[in-house]
Amino acid sequence: MAVLITGGAGYIGSHMALALRDAGEKAVVLDDLSTGHREAVPEGVPLVVGDVGDEALVLRTIAAHQIDAVAHFAARIVVPESVRDPLGTYAANTGKTRLLLGALVAAKVKRFIFSSTAAVYGLEPPTPTPETATPDPGSPYGSSKLMSEWILRDVGAAHGLNFVVLRYFNVAGADPQLRSGQRSAAASNLITVAARAALGMNDGLSIFGTDLPTPDGTGVRDYIHVSDLAQAHVAALEHLRRGGASMTLNCGYGWGYSVREVIDSVRRVSGRDFPVREAPRRPGDPFISIADARRIRAALGWRPSHEQLDQIVGDALRWEAFCWGARRPGQRTRRAG
Ligand code: UDP
Numbered sequence: 095m096a097v098l099i100t101g102g103a104g105y106i107g108s109h110m111a112l113a114l115r116d117a118g119e120k121a122v123v124l125d126d127l128s129t130g131h132r133e134a135v136p137e138g139v140p141l142v143v144g145d146v147g148d149e150a151l152v153l154r155t156i157a158a159h160q161i162d163a164v165a166h167f168a169a170r171i172v173v174p175e176s177v178r179d180p181l182g183t184y185a186a187n188t189g190k191t192r193l194l195l196g197a198l199v200a201a202k203v204k205r206f207i208f209s210s211t212a213a214v215y216g217l218e219p220p221t222p223t224p225e226t227a228t229p230d231p232g233s234p235y236g237s238s239k240l241m242s243e244w245i246l247r248d249v250g251a252a253h254g255l256n257f258v259v260l261r262y263f264n265v266a267g268a269d270p271q272l273r274s275g276q277r278s279a280a281a282s283n284l285i286t287v288a289a290r291a292a293l294g295m296n297d298g299l300s301i302f303g304t305d306l307p308t309p310d311g312t313g314v315r316d317y318i319h320v321s322d323l324a325q326a327h328v329a330a331l332e333h334l335r336r337g338g339a340s341m342t343l344n345c346g347y348g349w350g351y352s353v354r355e356v357i358d359s360v361r362r363v364s365g366r367d368f369p370v371r372e373a374p375r376r377p378g379d380p381f382i383s384i385a386d387a388r389r390i391r392a393a394l395g396w397r398p399s400h401e402q403l404d405q406i407v408g409d410a411l412r413w414e415a416f417c418w419g420a421r422r423p424g425q426r427t428r429r430a431g
Pocket of ligand 1: 303
């Protein structure tokens with residue numbers, strides 16, 4: 095039996111491939127390498143290059159590797175891009191999830207783990223946000239994931255497919271052994287941008303809004319270490335293999351840090367200063383996003399082990415120095431394609 099990881103050459107999927115390999119599980123990656131990186135796929139894990147919406151390819155892969163469970167990471171994830179190109183986002187995320195599920199029903203695969211997002215909750219959810227909060231996505235990206243959740247719910251009920259939907263809060267950091275990390279030069283998430291600023295790889299960073307209704311006026315987020323998130327997927331797989339019921343779970347720690355607190359952490363851990371500018375709010379950004387994180391602990395027995403902000407930041411810093419320092423010395427990320 096093996097687990098098919100779609101998007102396994104990407105940031106989070108590659109950490110899932112590592113976590114499964116570390117757990118002695120067999121895994122196979124399906125990735126079209128449009129944003130993923132071949133070198134992100136761990137050694138010993140087969141890579142099938144192709145499209146998750148290609149039913150014949152998915153069926154061949156399932157048969158060739160005796161796939162009994164699928165973890166579906168492959169997606170478009172850039173929110174502003176989803177606003178510019180909603181049709182492309184719905185095709186890539188919702189449409190292809192529907193096609194993938196069609197292939198799994200045909201092949202009688204009964205276990206599915208879906209990468210969803212706190213973006214389904216929208217701009218003003220209750221804080222901390224429980225899974226029972228009414229979804230109200232603030233972007234096509236969030237809508238594309240919520241619609242996928244609904245398709246999955248209905249397909250699960252009709253075809254006896256059990257699933258775990260994992261709604262990620264702010265994923266950050268890198269594998270502590272530096273076997274994987276954020277490989278995208280275009281990554282715009284706060285901890286990556288700040289780590290690159292500390293390493294002199296960009297011109298510093300802008301704080302998007304300093305007059306928000308939060309304790310220090312800047313946005314607050316629930317940052318989760320990517321390795322803890324990968325472990326949540328392993329726990330979800332074990333749950334499904336035990337015959338556990340379908341469920342939807344937040345993936346966060348249940349507390350948040352402001353942009354200024356993240357910047358302080360990056361300065362402290364790196365021992366370096368870097369330019370920080372105050373900029374206007376970014377449209378569509380919630381002020382505060384914090385998970386009510388109790389359900390996943392109760393349901394899966396998941397216990398994070400990298401939840402200190404300085405540890406998340408430290409792993410991000412070490413990864414950035416290793417990845418870009420080793421591969422492209424002296425180059426700035428924006429030219430490092
Ligand atoms: N942020 C910022 N400057 C940046 C990137 C992000 O001030 O260069 C802020 C953003 O407004 C939010 C928080 O940092 O309050 C986390 O943003 P990120 O893009 O990492 O994730 P998001 O929560 O938007 O998915």
